[in-house]
Structure formats: structure tokens, C-alpha cells
Amino acid sequence: MLELKDVDFVRDGKLLLSGVSLTAAEGERWALLGPNGAGKSTLLGLCGAVTHPTRGTVEILGQRLGTVDIRTLRESIGHVNPRHPLRSPLSIRDVVLTGLTGTIERMPRWEPTAAQEGRALELIELLGISALAGAPWTTLSQGERGRALIARALISDPRLLLLDEPSTGLDVAAREQLLETLDEIHLRHPQLAWVLVTHHLEELPTCTTHAALLRDGRVLAAGSVDDVLTTELITQTFDHPIEINRHGGRWTATARRRTRDR
Template identity: 65%
Template structure:
């Protein structure tokens, strides 16, 4: 692997039932970098994230995660070093916030039978719950939480195993504006509290990019449109090309936004004007 890299995809292709989903994808993520994975629906973003999380294998090409080549590594052990934030995390029991966060240690949906967290585990869970602003909700039951509170709790869950790579799969899905901003502030804080942590965040919307995003991979129809420093990748030209629609991209105070470029109607002259 490239020095200091935590994730490398080389010429990755993926086919399903004879259909090309990805073609020739390259991606290198280094420690401390925060990548955004962007593109329209059906572009292949979730498939790429599956490779990053060591839960899927390419049809061709290579994927190295945390120095291990997929296909030649104990996947269960590898996944313990990858944090994953998925707003659709299927908690079915009325677990407390603390219990959900602790399942990040065991990598399970429920606390395993006969497993007891150590005092160090409990202390680490309390510290993380504090860091995401949920001190007063530590013992609240999952069904009573708002979607925004669940999102922040899942960030704490993903971090409790001290991962080197954090994957965020559309983490602001279903959030109102206030909850979205609170979650993005939590994600931005990781650049300071965990400076060596690398992350990959999937989203459709530029407004959902944290200020600390450093790089971006923009894909469409399973192919790379642009990749590199976020200021070089997220431009009006590249985003318009990826989404196949004229979109004006702008950035203010570290945050991105996008609006469709409306075609100005061609003025139709009145009869009097036409007769002149």
C-alpha cells in the first residue's frame, strides 16, 4: 500500500448478473483524510462503500483495507477496525443509548449473551456519549430517540472500537435541518478529537458535506468523473456532468450548495414589436 494509506482500490470493476455496476474505480484514502463519495442514484456509491467496509468483493481489480488485501485476510477481524455509521441500523430491542454504543465493541446488533463490558469499556462509552452531546440521554431507550439523536449515538458506537477508518452511509438521511447541523458538527469534531482517523462519507447532497471534508470521489454510471482535493472535484462543470443536469455549485463559509441553472425563457415579441 501507499505510505500512510488506510484504503486503496485499484482498477476495481464489479458486475452483477452480467451488468457492469462499476468500471475502473481507483481510490486511495490516507490517514487523516476525509473523503466524500458523491454521485446520482444508481451511480455505484453503495457498492464502493461495501468494498471499503470489507463486506463485498470486486469482480476484478484489488481492494486493500488497513494494509490487508481482500481475499487474503480474516474479514471478521478486519471489520473490527472499521467504524460504520448507517442511519438504517436495525436496533429491534429497546436498548439504551449506552447499550447500543457498547455493541460497537462486539460488532453485534444486540449485546451478546454472557458478555459483560469492562469498566474501561463503560468509561469509554460514557466519554463518547458525552462527546456527541447525549449525556442526558445515556439511559434513554432507542425507540424514544429522535432520528438526530440516533445518528449521533451511532457515531459514538462506530468510534468505541478505536477504528482507523470510519464509513458514513448517508448519515443525515431523514434529519431535519437542526438535527442535520448537529450531526455535521459532531462529524467535524472528529478532525480534532481523532486527527489520524480517515473517513469516507456517502451522500447525494452537497449541503450535507461536513466542513472538514478534504477530498471527493465523484462517480456516475459506475465510472469516475473526478477524484482528488474537494475544491478541485466539486465544481459546477464536474457536478453538472455527473448528474447530467446544469447545476451551479457554490461554497460559502466552508459549506457547499448546489442549484439548478434555469434556462432563461426566450422573449416572444408582441405583435406590435414584430411589426416594427
């Protein structure tokens, strides 16, 4: 589904990613963690065919960047960005339908088919916002917008889903609703692979299977969550003593006091 080999990414003369290699298979649900400036959003841009590597190779859904029509490839990738730049009062239904055209606004003179309309309403129901299907975007809470954007990403039946800090701006209740929704999406679409970017382990759904840790543009560790989300590796990634625990399939991170020499 996704394979990066020895990827470097340079912007304005600055090396943002260095020697990054990562492979995600069908049905794997990856968490991408690291401190601010580690390169998470840059890496997600490569995974979404938004940018190209400076060196190395990126293959998405069996297609190598640089040898494929990016517009066609992006049709199979769902991208959830909580900073969605829509400013007009489109209804949730219309926002979800824009996922079919890959646009922010509804395309002029474009009308969805009856099947597409039905699919949009199915996803709106799956995301638990049926009562708001006709509500304008400008009146929605951040949590409601987040769920609408996930429905928008899913309407094209993508094979790969990218979630860029989907819990941004959510209160505790809205965050928990979002994570429950992601677990439900996994149950409904078990073959869907995804990469979720976050700073916080508490924002990972229970269905997370793999994790990659980034620091200073390099992959510090990548693999099964049981092997990667450990006290030792998280402490190294964030350069601070952090205790990691897991209860009921969810993770918590607690700062530990540094020991002082006597």
C-alpha cells in the same frame, strides 16, 4: 488507508462498478457523491470489507481483500448506517457497546470492562447525548439515533470510518448538529480517515478534504475538494446544470436555468 485499483463489481450479471480506482490516506476525509444508482453504496461495501471485487484489488489498512481475515479487518473499520436494523429497546449506552462486539444486540453473557463502559460514556458525551445515555433506542429521534451510531462506530477506535448517508431523515437542525459533531470528531481524532456518502453537498462538514464523483458505476473525478466540487464537474455528474458555491467552508448547490437556442 484505502486503495482500490481497477475495480469491477458484478451482481446478478449487472456491472455495478467499472474500472474504479481510489486512494485515501490517513487523516483524509472523503465525500462520495453521485446520483441514485451511481454505485456509491456498492463502493462503500467494498471499502468496509462487506463485499469483494469481481475484478481488481482492494486494500484496506494495508490488507488486501481475499488474503486477510475479514472479521479481524472489520474491527478497525467503523461503519455508520442510519438504517441500523435494531428493533429492541436497548439503551444508547448498550447500543454504543455493541460496537465492541460487532453485533446488533448485546451478546449473551458478554459484559464490558470498566474501561469499556467509561469509553462508551466518553463518546456519548462527545456526541452530545449524555442526557439520553439510558434512553431506549425505540424512543429516540432520527438525529439522536444518528449520533448514537457514530459513537458506536468510534468505540473500537477504528482507523477508517464509513458514513452511509448519515443525514438521512434528519431535519435542518438535526443535520447541522450532526455536521458540527463530525467537525468536532476531526478535531479530536485528526488521523482518522473517513468516507462519507451523500447526494447533497449541503450535507458535507467543513472538514471535508477530498471528494469522488460517481456516475454509472465509474469515477468521474477524484481528488481535493477544491478541484472536484466545481460547477462543471457536479453538472456533469448529475447531468443537470448546477451552480456550486462555497461560503464559510460549506457548499451549496443551485440549479441553473438551461439556456435555450434562439
